[in-house]
Amino acid sequence: MKTLKEIGKCAKAAEPALRVLNAGEKDKALLGVAEKLLADASYILEANEKDVVRAKENGMKPGLVDRLMLDRSRIEGMAEGIRQVAALPDPVGEVRSMKQRPNGLLIGQKRVPLGVIGIIYEARPNVTADAFALCFKAGNVVILRGGSDAFYSNLAIVETIRTALKDHGVPKDAIQLIEDTSRKTAQEFMKMDLYVDLLIPRGGAGLIRSVLENSRIPVIETGTGNCHIFVDESADLQMAVSIIFNAKTQRIGVCNACESLVVHERVLDRLMPLLKKKLDEKQVEIRGDRKAAAAAEGIVPATEEDWGTEYLDYILSVKTVDSIDEAIAHINRYNTGHSEAIITSDYANAQRFLNEVDAAAVYVNASTRFTDGYEFGFGAEIGISTQKLHARGPMGLEALTSYKYIIYGNGQIR
Numbered sequence: 001m002k003t004l005k006e007i008g009k010c011a012k013a014a015e016p017a018l019r020v021l022n023a024g025e026k027d028k029a030l031l032g033v034a035e036k037l038l039a040d041a042s043y044i045l046e047a048n049e050k051d052v053v054r055a056k057e058n059g060m061k062p063g064l065v066d067r068l069m070l071d072r073s074r075i076e077g078m079a080e081g082i083r084q085v086a087a088l089p090d091p092v093g094e095v096r097s098m099k100q101r102p103n104g105l106l107i108g109q110k111r112v113p114l115g116v117i118g119i120i121y122e123a124r125p126n127v128t129a130d131a132f133a134l135c136f137k138a139g140n141v142v143i144l145r146g147g148s149d150a151f152y153s154n155l156a157i158v159e160t161i162r163t164a165l166k167d168h169g170v171p172k173d174a175i176q177l178i179e180d181t182s183r184k185t186a187q188e189f190m191k192m193d194l195y196v197d198l199l200i201p202r203g204g205a206g207l208i209r210s211v212l213e214n215s216r217i218p219v220i221e222t223g224t225g226n227c228h229i230f231v232d233e234s235a236d237l238q239m240a241v242s243i244i245f246n247a248k249t250q251r252i253g254v255c256n257a258c259e260s261l262v263v264h265e266r267v268l269d270r271l272m273p274l275l276k277k278k279l280d281e282k283q284v285e286i287r288g289d290r291k292a293a294a295a296a297e298g299i300v301p302a303t304e305e306d307w308g309t310e311y312l313d314y315i316l317s318v319k320t321v322d323s324i325d326e327a328i329a330h331i332n333r334y335n336t337g338h339s340e341a342i343i344t345s346d347y348a349n350a351q352r353f354l355n356e357v358d359a360a361a362v363y364v365n366a367s368t369r370f371t372d373g374y375e376f377g378f379g380a381e382i383g384i385s386t387q388k389l390h391a392r393g394p395m396g397l398e399a400l401t402s403y404k405y406i407i408y409g410n411g412q413i414r
Helices: 004-019 023-039 041-057 062-068 072-087 126-137 148-167 183-189 205-214 237-249 265-282 290-295 304-308 324-334 347-356
Strands: 095-100 106-113 116-121 141-145 175-177 198-202 227-231 258-264 285-288 315-321 339-343 361-364 401-408
Touching (some): 004 106, 004 141, 004 175, 004 183, 023 041, 023 126, 023 148, 041 062, 041 148, 062 148, 072 126, 116 126, 116 183, 126 175, 141 183, 148 175, 198 205, 227 237, 237 258, 237 265, 237 339, 258 324, 265 285, 285 290, 290 315, 304 315, 304 324, 324 347, 339 347, 347 361
Parallel strands (some): 116 198, 227 258, 285 315, 339 361
Antiparallel strands (some): 106 401
16 A cells, blocks of 8 residues: 555646647547446446445445445446546646737637546545546546545445556556545645645545645635525426426435425415425425414424525425525525525526526526536536635636646747
8 A cells, every 4th residue: 555655646647648638549448447437347347346335334324325335337337427527528638828918929828637636525536537537637636635534435436446457558647546544644644745735535524624724736616516596586486496406305315315495485375385395205294484484284393504504314404584685695695605496487586596696507487406517518527615815616627727828929028
């Protein structure tokens, strides 16, 4: 097992080769990786089963087990995501805004790789493939530090990718996995600013906070998701029930799942019985304020803590409001800057919601589950940024590049 310093040196050694790979070479290697993932599916699933069994024995929540679990369909999805990344335009080398100065200098911007990207993530083995594909297409080396819960899965996926890269004449150290999953090693990794240019945490609030507080490497904050849906007084209630059911239950352990519902009091008594009946199909616990609890049987009283909680479970909070102003104020107070939605037939209210809600993705009459690199046409995503500098929302290829100025002269001196 390599030390962190050895991993850092190997990453820096691989970086120059990746920086000069052309689009065709990168795409050929990516397609080879996709095929190798499918060819090695049984090996990967066998490794994943070890992680899933151990997770269940340790009492992991069902939503988190779902995040961890792989099947052939999810491996096919990983491979398809890589193929889609290969099909995307290569951002590296794009020259933008070439302008001539009065002194004759031509000054432009050229898009370039960031260099070495570190990713710290938890029980999401699909992140291993997604992160590699996007970093590689953008010309970057990636160092991965996954959680102990997904250790065997991550190890198998990285071994498969490294074999495919070697078969295509690309440095296999374009991707490396830190095999020591201890907290101490994670802390040391956050100090490796000599080797790593950018650090991206993907996981729960505790992980993200730890990285933000301890890293010497520049960090992109990716999001916990206390995502809201506001049912306006003009909403189509059947549409609202359908969207809420999808956003809450389609996958409970993901950051773009709906955790909090905000309902205008004028539709509360009609909506809640319909919604309760539908959510009962998935045994969703509803925690409501006093008005919401009175609108349908079986609703649990909510506490102040519920308004700011990302459950990652079959639980939904419900807050009653008397206006769109109160809805927007509540959402902006408790949201995590991820994804927010309004169900409405009122154009003016839709526009107010889009303009005034502060989040990376804001929806009108659609599920928050669409905040995803695949759904946005990026092929895959490196994460969903909830900060405002450099990148925001689902991060695709362009978010993994920087730029440098290129200047053409013909003898100018200052």
